[in-house]
Structure formats: C-alpha cells, structure tokens
Amino acid sequence: MRxxxxxxxxxxxxxxxxVTATCLAARGHRVVGVDTDPGKVAAVNAGRPPVIEPGLDELLAEVVGSGALRATESVRDSMQSSDLSLVCVGTPSAANGSTDLVQVSRVSSEIGAALAATKRPHTxxxxxxxxxxxxxxxxxPLLEAGSGRTVGTDLHVAMCPEFLREGSSVTDFFGPPFLIIGGSTAAAAAVRELFGFLDCSVHVVETRSAESVKYACNAFHALKVSFANELSRLYRMLDVDARQVMDVFVQDRQLNISPAYLRPGFAFGGSCLPKDLRSLLYLARMNSVDLPVLEASLASNEMLIREVADRILLAVDESGGHNRRVAMLGLSFKHNTDDLRESPNVALAEILIGKGLDVRIHDPVVNPAQLSGANLRYVQARLPHLHKVLHDDAADALDGAHVAVVSSASRDVVDAAVAAKPPVVLDFNGRLGTPIETLDGYEGVGW
Ligand SMILES: NC(=O)c1ccc[n+]([C@@H]2O[C@H](COP(=O)([O-])OP(=O)(O)OC[C@H]3O[C@@H](n4cnc5c(N)ncnc54)[C@H](O)[C@@H]3O)[C@@H](O)[C@H]2O)c1
Structure with missing residues (x-):
C-alpha cells in the first residue's frame, strides 16, 4: 500500500x-489530536506522551517538534482543514456489561456539527x-443529523478496528496482523491511503463484520489463556509439566495453531473429541479440579444440537405442521467418512424422529451393509430403523420434504437439493456454493 x-x-x-496519532504523524501525515482532558492536550503539546509505552517518548517528541502532531481541546479548530477523522475514544463497560457509547456518540455529534460549517469532503x-x-x-445517524450531509456523497464512514497491545503498542501499530476495513469502496480507499505505509494484508468487509472481528479476536485470546490455564491446573495435579505440553502443542501449525476447527457450522462429534474431552473432565473430577471452559465446550455442543432441532420443529409448525418430512443429507460426523459414532447428525435425527417428524436420510458415504463393530452398534442403539429411513439416492430422501438439512457437500447431494427446492434448506456446511445459497428457503446454521 502507498x-x-x-x-x-x-x-x-x-x-x-x-500511539496512533504519533505513528501516523511519523509516517508523514498531519495530525491534530483532540481530547476533552486538558492535561493530556498540554502533555502532547509539550512533547510528552500522556501514556507510558516503550518507544513512544522519542517518537512523540520528534513529531510534535516537527509540527506534524499537535493537540487541542477545540473540535472546531481541529477540523479546519481536516480530510479524515479517526475516532479513538473509550468504549468502557457499563454496570450491566453493555458497552457505554457516550464518548463515541458525543464525538460523532461533534464531528457532524463541525462538518456543517465546511464543504470539504470528509471520511x-x-x-x-x-x-x-x-x-x-x-x-x-448522529453524523448525518449534525452535518446535514448524507453518508455516501461527501461524507464517508469506515470501521477499522485497532489490534495493538499495551506494552508493545508502537511495534504493534507498525506491524499489525492485518488491516480490516468495514465500509463502502470510497471509505475503504481513504483508509488504505491513510495506512499506505503498512505492509500487511487488507480485508474490506461489511461494516458489521469489521465491528465483530475485533470482539472475535479478543474473545479468542481470552479463551486461549483460559484453555492453557485450565489444562495446566489439571496437569499439575497429574504431575505433568504443562509448559512442556504447550510448547509442543503450539508447534502443530496444521491443526492447533491454524484455521482448522474455526469455521462456523454444526456440532463436533466423532469417535475422539467427545470421548477425550469426557476423559479429561473425569480426571479433573477425580482430582477435585474444576474445568469450566472445557465442560462448557461439551455443553455448548449439545446446546447447538438442541437449538437446531427446535429450529426445524418450528419451521415445520410454522408451515401448518401438515408436511412433517425432513431430509437429512449427510449423517456421519463429517464429510467423507462413514463413521457414525457420536455424530451430531445421528443425535439430531434421533431427536427429530422422537418428535414425530418423518425423517429421510441420505449419506453418499454411509452404506449400512458395510457398517461394522462399534460403528454399527452405535447407530443401531440410536437409530434402530436406519435401514427404513436411509435412502440410496439424495432425490428420494428429498422427495416432498419441507426441510432439507444439508451437511454433505457431495456434488450429487447439492445438485439434488437445488433441483428439489425444499421450502426450508438448512446449511450445516457453509461451502455448498451459490446455487443452493440463492434458494428461497436457504438458511445457514450460524450465518
Ligand atoms: N487499550 C488497548 O490496548 C486497546 C487496543 C485496541 C482497541 N482498543 C479500543 O480503543 C478504544 C480506546 O481505548 P483506550 O484504551 O485508548 O481508551 P482511553 O480511555 O485510554 O482513552 C480514551 C480517551 O478519549 C478521551 N475522550 C473521551 N471523550 C472524548 C471526546 N468527546 N472528545 C475527545 N476525546 C475524548 C478521553 O479523555 C481519553 O483520553 C476503546 O474502544 C478500546 O476498546 C483499546
């Protein structure tokens, strides 16, 4: 980017x-910082950072000295010859956990009012x-009301979350993991110009996604810390050095520190994940260690299966309840395997059949004649009449169905669902393609 x-x-x-004001000024932009706190304004103008961060003192003194950065309490003064406003005010927690938007709202109104006095295009x-x-x-709405302008013409708005960490914020600012921009093409172009000196990937997404990525990042970071600490609390009791375990754990860039297992979709299952989680939880109980995060993982998984079952039952009820046929396309716990052990699809089929729905199942890989051992015993215990509800052909399973639940991405399955056009299509997979996603009754399980 340049x-x-x-x-x-x-x-x-x-x-x-x-940090942002200082670093932008250091990269050649002309920055006016605004704060309601006169002490912070005075500190910046005196070349002293109002916060302590490694590397900030020298850089701030340099850019204030050169005139690239100054600070003021006056919004009108700061907006005189401004092309772009960058909003970095606080968004603290309110007492009930909600986000207090007072600072952001006030600044939006102030920017709007200042823009009313000029004709300069602004982002x-x-x-x-x-x-x-x-x-x-x-x-x-606050910007439009204050300025009398309409977003999209001479006023553009972008969401561009910050990813720096206190303690290493100057280094983080110049080396972010990526630049996320939510907003129109014009707004994104202005942000790209501002951060033209960064050497990182740029992702232009919907505004709501840009807002949400930041929360996803912080929630994931918190989850990672709790995960490592929970394991260490158990491993300590088992005389296992959790530092050694995690040192090796993070070396796996294929499955552990990787995009694997991070796509939204249906519940996990199979012969390992639920079993081994239960085993860890048992060891924890035997050692009087609480592992709420890991316990919640199993609980959350079961909750998803129940929620989806309720959605399907609701869809059937809302259509009058006459057509109770549901096609399940895919039964094993994941694509391209016939392993039915602890498959969440088997659990879902069990609930739906129990609720009196006419469930028809097709799985391109599962062949009841070839099931054996624990796999066969598992499905026989849960779906004893599998042979009666299992169809060799996806079109047969879909015939007359009100709801199609599609977890298999096999070409035949997707083509059959597109041709059948059931009133409700519930996608568990997320990669079924445009023809199915543009069907009238299409819904993603989590999107
Ligand atoms: N601190 C971090 O590490 C970090 C990292 C990434 C994102 N964020 C997010 O960035 C935002 C800012 O975080 P922070 O830690 O820098 O907050 P902060 O509380 O340190 O700074 C907010 C500043 O805004 C000023 N302010 C309040 N109302 C104002 C107004 N009307 N006009 C001008 N200035 C006003 C305050 O006086 C204060 O100096 C928050 O939304 C936070 O969640 C923080």
Missing amino acids: GGLVNVTLFGLGYVGT VVIRSTVPPGTVDAVIV
Whole structure:
C-alpha cells in the first residue's frame, strides 16, 4: 500500500489515540489530536506522551517538534482543514456489561456539527471497539443529523478496528496482523491511503463484520489463556509439566495453531473429541479440579444440537405442521467418512424422529451393509430403523420434504437439493456454493 499525506483529526488521546496519532504523524501525515482532558492536550503539546509505552517518548517528541502532531481541546479548530477523522475514544463497560457509547456518540455529534460549517469532503474512521451494528445504528445517524450531509456523497464512514497491545503498542501499530476495513469502496480507499505505509494484508468487509472481528479476536485470546490455564491446573495435579505440553502443542501449525476447527457450522462429534474431552473432565473430577471452559465446550455442543432441532420443529409448525418430512443429507460426523459414532447428525435425527417428524436420510458415504463393530452398534442403539429411513439416492430422501438439512457437500447431494427446492434448506456446511445459497428457503446454521 502507498498513500499520500492526509490531514487527520484524531479524537481521544488515550492509549490507542496517542500511539496512533504519533505513528501516523511519523509516517508523514498531519495530525491534530483532540481530547476533552486538558492535561493530556498540554502533555502532547509539550512533547510528552500522556501514556507510558516503550518507544513512544522519542517518537512523540520528534513529531510534535516537527509540527506534524499537535493537540487541542477545540473540535472546531481541529477540523479546519481536516480530510479524515479517526475516532479513538473509550468504549468502557457499563454496570450491566453493555458497552457505554457516550464518548463515541458525543464525538460523532461533534464531528457532524463541525462538518456543517465546511464543504470539504470528509471520511470518519471508527477505531474504537464498538458492538456490531453501532456504526450504522448510532454513529451514522448522529453524523448525518449534525452535518446535514448524507453518508455516501461527501461524507464517508469506515470501521477499522485497532489490534495493538499495551506494552508493545508502537511495534504493534507498525506491524499489525492485518488491516480490516468495514465500509463502502470510497471509505475503504481513504483508509488504505491513510495506512499506505503498512505492509500487511487488507480485508474490506461489511461494516458489521469489521465491528465483530475485533470482539472475535479478543474473545479468542481470552479463551486461549483460559484453555492453557485450565489444562495446566489439571496437569499439575497429574504431575505433568504443562509448559512442556504447550510448547509442543503450539508447534502443530496444521491443526492447533491454524484455521482448522474455526469455521462456523454444526456440532463436533466423532469417535475422539467427545470421548477425550469426557476423559479429561473425569480426571479433573477425580482430582477435585474444576474445568469450566472445557465442560462448557461439551455443553455448548449439545446446546447447538438442541437449538437446531427446535429450529426445524418450528419451521415445520410454522408451515401448518401438515408436511412433517425432513431430509437429512449427510449423517456421519463429517464429510467423507462413514463413521457414525457420536455424530451430531445421528443425535439430531434421533431427536427429530422422537418428535414425530418423518425423517429421510441420505449419506453418499454411509452404506449400512458395510457398517461394522462399534460403528454399527452405535447407530443401531440410536437409530434402530436406519435401514427404513436411509435412502440410496439424495432425490428420494428429498422427495416432498419441507426441510432439507444439508451437511454433505457431495456434488450429487447439492445438485439434488437445488433441483428439489425444499421450502426450508438448512446449511450445516457453509461451502455448498451459490446455487443452493440463492434458494428461497436457504438458511445457514450460524450465518
Ligand atoms: N487499550 C488497548 O490496548 C486497546 C487496543 C485496541 C482497541 N482498543 C479500543 O480503543 C478504544 C480506546 O481505548 P483506550 O484504551 O485508548 O481508551 P482511553 O480511555 O485510554 O482513552 C480514551 C480517551 O478519549 C478521551 N475522550 C473521551 N471523550 C472524548 C471526546 N468527546 N472528545 C475527545 N476525546 C475524548 C478521553 O479523555 C481519553 O483520553 C476503546 O474502544 C478500546 O476498546 C483499546
């Protein structure tokens, strides 16, 4: 990415704002920082950072000295010759856990009012962490009301979450994992120009996705810490050095530290994951160690199966309840295996049959004549009449069905579902392709 000089007004000289203002100024932009705290404004203008971060002192003194960065309490003054506003104000937790949007709302109104006094085109970039939907439902209306402009013409708005970590924020700022931009093409172009000096991938996504990525990242980081700590609490009791275990664990870049197992879809199952989780939880109980995160993983998995069963029952009821036929396309626990042990699809079929639905199943890989051993015993215990509900042909399973549940991505299965056009198509797979996703009754299991 390469960009030109941008006149930036940056709102909020806290941890994120001070580092961002300093680093942008150091890369050739002209930055005016705005804060309601006179102490922070005075500190910046005196060349002293209002927050402590390695490497920030020298850099800030340099850019304030050169005139590339200054600070003010006056919004109107800061917006005189501004091309772009960067919003870095706080979004703290309210007492009930919700996000307090008071600072973001106030700044949006102030930017709007300042823009009413000029005709200069402007882009507003939200860097603060805000819940999905905030930009469209809160920030855009305030900007439009204040400025009298309409977003999309001479006013553009982008969501561009920040990923720096306190303690290494200057280094993180110049080497982010990626640049995520939510917004229109014009808004994205302005953000690309601003961050033209960064050498990282750029992802332009829907605004709601950009807002949501930040929460996904932080939730995942918290989950990772809890995961490692829970294991270590159990392993310590078992005389296992958790540091050694995790040192080796992270070396696996194929399945552990990788995109594997991170696609939204249906529940996990199979002959290993549930069994081994239960085994760990048993060891924990025997050693009086609570492992709430790992326990929650099993509970969350079962919850998903029940929720999906309820969705299917609701879809049947809402259509009058006359057509109770449900086609399940895919029965094994994942694509391209005939292993039915602990398959969440078997559990789902069991619930639906128990609720009196007319379930018809097709799986391109499962052949009842070839099932044997524990696999056969498992399915016989749960679906004793499997041979009666299993169809060799996807079209037969789909015949007259009100709902199709599609987990297999086999070409025959997808083509048959597209041809049958059932009133409700529930996608468990997420990679079935456009023809099925454009069917009228299409729904993703989690999207
Ligand atoms: N701190 C981090 O490591 C980090 C990392 C990534 C993202 N974030 C997100 O970035 C945002 C800012 O975080 P922070 O830690 O820098 O917050 P902070 O509380 O340190 O700074 C916020 C600043 O905004 C100022 N402010 C409040 N209202 C204002 C107004 N109307 N006009 C101008 N300035 C105003 C405050 O005086 C304060 O200096 C938050 O949404 C946070 O979730 C933080």
